[in-house]
Every structure is written in structure tokens, then in C-alpha cells.
Amino acid sequence: MFGMLPFERTNDNFFDTFDNFQRKFFGESGANMPAFRTDIRDAGEHFILECELPGFRKEDIRLDLKDGILTIAAQRSESEEDKAQKGQYIRRERRYGTFSRSFDVTGIDESGITAAYKDGILELRLPKARPVVPEAKRIAID
Template structure:
């Protein structure tokens, strides 16, 4: 593994320019969701990855490993409806957000990865793969 460096998807395109224009024109309303923060530390024969995901339920978080890439995805939907006696809305607020980050996990034993989620922090234990040393064989001559 090459130091558990996260991939950075800065895919600048024309749609980003429109989004940035809208944000600058209408002002920042604090609804932007930045990338979630992660801490990665090496401990003996494993890595510990801690990702801050406050406000999410365990069911909102998905972990996938494919082709040596670990992807953490978290999606959140929140609806707050207040209605009067007639069932008409007097206030209705909705908030949606999703996060996605990917990490190179080459050199990790993918089958032994474990995860837990407590108090808004996702903790992954990523055991380092055991190095396979080439086996030497002696061949007898008859």
C-alpha cells in the first residue's frame, strides 16, 4: 500500500462554474457539505481510518472495496414538516446531502477489514496484507 493516500476528485467542469456563480450570487447559506474529514494512522500490523460523519445513521453509510479501492459513501435525507389543523404546510424544510471518498487499499487484506460506527465517527480497521515470500523447492535428481 502506498501510505493510504485518499483520491482527490477535483473534476472541474462547466457545471461547477454555474454552481459557483449561483453560490456567489445568492451567498453562502451554510448548506454546503464539505468532504468529510478522515484521520489515518498506522498501528503495528494495521491501519486505523477514522472518518467524521456526524448526523448520519449507520444505515446511511455504505462501504465498498473493488479493485484495490475502498469507497465510503454516506447519504442523508431529512424532512421537517409542520402543518396546521387543515393539513396545510406552515413550514417545510428539506435537507439532502451525500459524501463519497475513495482510498487506495492495495497492500491491505481486504477480507479482514472491519468497521464500526459510534458517535458520528466511522472507524475502519485495515489489516496490512502478509507478504508472501517465494517458496524454495529442492528438486531431487534421479
């Protein structure tokens, strides 16, 4: 039974100081852990934003765009079956609640943003806004 408990290092070295900062500062509650991991790639004409959201259904994910800020929110609720078995857990690490992150999308063509969700990965294509090139005009002389 005790073999199922995660191993924790108590012998910190210089490099572990940064890795363990958040755990030590906020404690083991996990309430302040990052919402979800995100990768952003430059694919030439557009950016690709990939978010790890394993265990979520597409219906649980919400994308909002307002004033140049893209907010990705996902909500996981505890099922009745989980609540009934709550007293039987030895250790519980899965989190329930709302997870969200916001991104500044300045320089993005907001009307062309597309999203797809497959195998726990939310992928957004963010097309780069085309720079407005001022027209050259010839002025007639009177």
C-alpha cells in the first residue's frame, strides 16, 4: 500500500531549488499549479497553439475572445460516483474545477482563428494579421 505513494526528494541541490519553488511556496495543495500546459509554434503564415487538456470533453472547453485577449477555459466536475467513493481514496491527485489561461493575440487575424480538439490536445490556428501597406497616391499639380 505505501509503495503507491509518490517519492519526494528531501535532498535539494541548486538546480532543484527552482523546480521545487512553487511546491514549497504554495504547499502540496496543488491549488496554485498551472492550469494546463501550452506550446506555441510559429508555422510561417500562422501560429499554432496546442494545449494539453486530457480527460476533458469538447463540450467542457470554452474559448472566448475579447479586446485582443484569448481565454481558454476548461471545466471538470466531480461525478456522483466519485463523490460516493471519496472516503476510500488513499491519495487523490486528479483536480476538479475550472482551469483557464489567457493569451494576448495582438497581431492575429481574429476572424480567421480555428480550433480543433483531438486526443486530449486542443489545437488553435492563429493566422498572423497582414500588415496594412499604405497605398501610394499621385497628387495632381494644379
